[in-house]
Amino acid sequence: MTALELPAENRELSPCTGWTREHWAAIADHLLLSLRPYFSSTRSRVSLPGQTSSSGVDSDGLEGYARSFMLFAFRLTGERGVDPHGFTQWYRDGMLAGTDPSNAERWPTGVEVNQAKVEAASLALGLQLTRPWLWDTFDDAEKQQVIAWLELAADGWYPDNNWLWFRITVETFLASVGGTHDPARIAQSLATIESYYRADGWYADGELRAYDYYCGWAMHLYPLLWAASEGSAAFGSGTLEPVFRARLSEFLDDFVCLIGGDGMPVLEGRSLIYRFAAAAPLWMGAVSGATSLSPGTIRRAASGVLRAFVERDGIDERGLLTMGLYGEWPAMAQSYSGPGSPYWASKGMLGLLLPAEHPVWQAVEEPLPVEIDDVRRVVRPAGWIISGTASDGIVRVFNHGADHALPGDTSGDSPLYARFGYSSATIPPLVGSTLDSPVDNAAGVLDAAGASTHRTGFDRGVIGDDGTAAFATSTTHAHWVDSSGYAGHDHGSGRTGRVTEGPELRCASVVRGAWEVRAVLVGDSGAGARGQGAAAGADAVRLRVSGWPLTANSVPVEVVAEGTARVETNGLVAELRVLGGRGAASVHRESGTSPIGEHTAVPWLEFDAVAAGDAVITASRLGRSDEDAPTARVQSGTLVVGWPDGALSTVALR
Structure with a gap:
């Protein structure tokens, strides 16, 4: 893979970072193209170098596919189906191979490996977003094959934390395409998640005093994407959406203050190997409009986070995201982390859903709160x-x-x-x-x-x-x-x-x-x-x-x-x-x-x-x-x- 090549900086549009949508697109394409040597022969798995997770190598290969599939989905949707690099065919082939029970390189199911339930949500989300260019191109037999695999991911045990959003995302997509789903289970999952809400826009990640980036890249990402998805109205999204919007807006008022002047977010909480996934709730504010932050502030904050990690070797010389924070440091990983896990950083590129003409890409960058004056805020829910x-x-x-x-x-x-x-x-x-x-x-x-x-x-x-x-x-x-x-x-x-x-x-x-x-x-x-x-x-x-x-x-x-x-x-x-x-x-x-x-x-x-x-x-x-x-x-x-x-x-x- 060739080295990352970025466009010239634009200090008129982006006086703080110099980065524009073109920089984000170039990095996204570089990440996706750099994965091609690691796809399996049927393109169903992305098997990356690095230590194996507690879920095993088969699950890790699915994880590499599913998490990069999210990035592909954001990129394709933002370009309204224009795909000069042919990513669609690669991921189309891989999805049909991965869900084919007769394929030696098939994906493990949610019945076999719990981690498949997490990855199923990335697949369902990507299929939801790219429906005109991917799902609608499958014939009936292919659709039924994908549905059958997703149905297995929705069943069984789920931990009482952000994972419940994975089940809701999968079951709502299944409902929209005629798959088996359980409305009562969706309602119960939504009610349990509601019990995690504390105040002032902040969720805990379950019943524990777990306040971390999962509040942003999970508890505030999925709700509004779900509420905008086909089929969600049957499960109360019309009533819940205003609640989710108000909470995200409150949360972002605190969250933007957690980003340093160099773009690095405060380093706290698990799964920090997801790096610039920290930008996800900022982009969710832009995608939904549920924020009091200006478009220029959102882009400055998000571009600052991405640039901070890129400049600290967050993407290595192979174009890969490794287990680590700046460069590779395997001891950083939790036991559930595998070589494909860092590609949850894809969530931080949610802004690529928005076309080039969107105000968040066209507004002049505005400084972060900490670049304007000293900041002091009390976040009562998290203490x-x-x-x-x-x-x-x-x-x-x-x-x-x-x-x-x-x-x-x-x-x-x-x-x-x-x-x-x-x-x-x-x-x-x-x-x-x-x-x-x-x-x-x-x-x-x-x-x-x-x-x-x-x-x-x-x-x-x-x-x-x-x-x-x-x-x-x-x-x-x-x-x-x-x-x-x-x-x-x-x-x-x-x-x-x-x-x-x-x-x-x-x-x-x-x-x-x-x-x-x-x-x-x-x-x-x-x-x-x-x-x-x-x-x-x-x-x-x-x-x-x-x-x-x-x-x-x-x-x-x-x-x-x-x-x-x-x-x-x-x-x-x-x-x-x-x-x-x-x-x-x-x-x-x-x-x-x-x-x-x-x-x-x-x-x-x-x-x-x-x-x-x-x-x-x-x-x-x-x-x-x-x-x-x-x-x-x-x-x-x-x-x-x-x-x-x-x-x-x-x-x-x-």
Whole structure:
């Protein structure tokens, strides 16, 4: 495959990114053409190099076909059937071969492999969109063959999360073409999904506190595509569509603030190997018109996300999307991920559904919120504070609401969910010691061996904004988890294992700009608190508070002084200061544990002999310029923060 060739930048139409619809089309065609050497002989499977998923190689081949089929469908629909590269014939041949039960290269059915249920939705969605140019060209026998395969995908067990949209999508398409479907099951699936809605446009991905990009690329993508599809009216889409539209509009007001000035979205949550799929809800706003964002803002945001990944080797020299984040990094994958999984990035190219004359392609790009001014937003359903700084374009999320678990859970922390902070410029270490002893953006009790407790299963507290700063609180039921014998699947949650209870930690974050003031108040020790050995008595513990992880291919520079640890790389600074208590500063280093670079460094503060009822206070900063630090104290159970301009913020710790 030849190298990716892009058109010249257009800085008049796209002053922020330089990219236009022609750039998107060129990348889509490059991705599709680069897959051709990996199609099987009957074109039913796209078998890519890389590690096999837990579903097996046959399923992985289907996945490669189905997810790239979505991209083909968006491309063909936006061009109103014009197809100079002949993609239609390739995918037509593959669909008929894959659904032919006598073909040695047939697809596994949903009865045989659960993953086929996911891929069936991509096929049904693509068939729905390309109906005039693909489905309508099948003869009756061919249609019945495809229907029979899809019917098997609709039956059986489905997990209670975004997968229910896959069943609804498949069954509604079946209803539109005379296939067997279950109206009661569709109604029940819609009702269950409704139970995942929280508020302000935000869905959880199921009953867990799972707030991540699935909210955008699943829970807001399928509803309005479904509502516009043939046959959906019979299942109440006329009533539901206004509800879905209002929720998407609310969600996008928050979502656009999660994108950094360099186009990189905040790196949080599972399945990040889908990369620019993060742009999907932005395009859904353009496709449906269900947004208050201007067309120029939508395109700037979406093009920024795509360009950020393309420029960081998200597409490799073969023209492939690999398992990883920037380049290939297989450890990034969840256990359900196979070589074709990253092609869910196709969802991020939904905008190609829209023809060149659509306003979203014709409007002049407008800057992101973080390019206009500092951004501070409270996302109450997720328990998040968003803080973006215009001076460096970095967006940060401070988390007191998400852990991919339920209150009271005693599993370990998932690095991608349970940290206090995430940003558009950093990602936690994902493998190694952090799985049993959280390394970054944590606050935990240390045992005699120096292992930290976890916070998963915490109780949410208050969240708000006083006009000067935003604040959030939570109560951690600290616990150690020994997962050395863990043999379960990785679907985003932390690992389970032998649990030892620690003390209760009441935690608060007060956020303004690049600074987070974090207070940790120690409660009673857990019954099994394991050998802290503090001299101050049985209830005294050793605490560690950690800051932002900086990662680069060169070794980050560190500066450690009394009460302060600072790390710097490529102009980016992570700083952690003591504001209350007596903490020893250090920098933790490790290698090979991050998908964005070889070397990671994290500022640490450790506090010895912290007694029950006492609090430690730290100030953590991630940014590109030096700033005066806030001050803080605890007074009568209230955290009082003084900002450099003289403003004060308070939040109760008890």
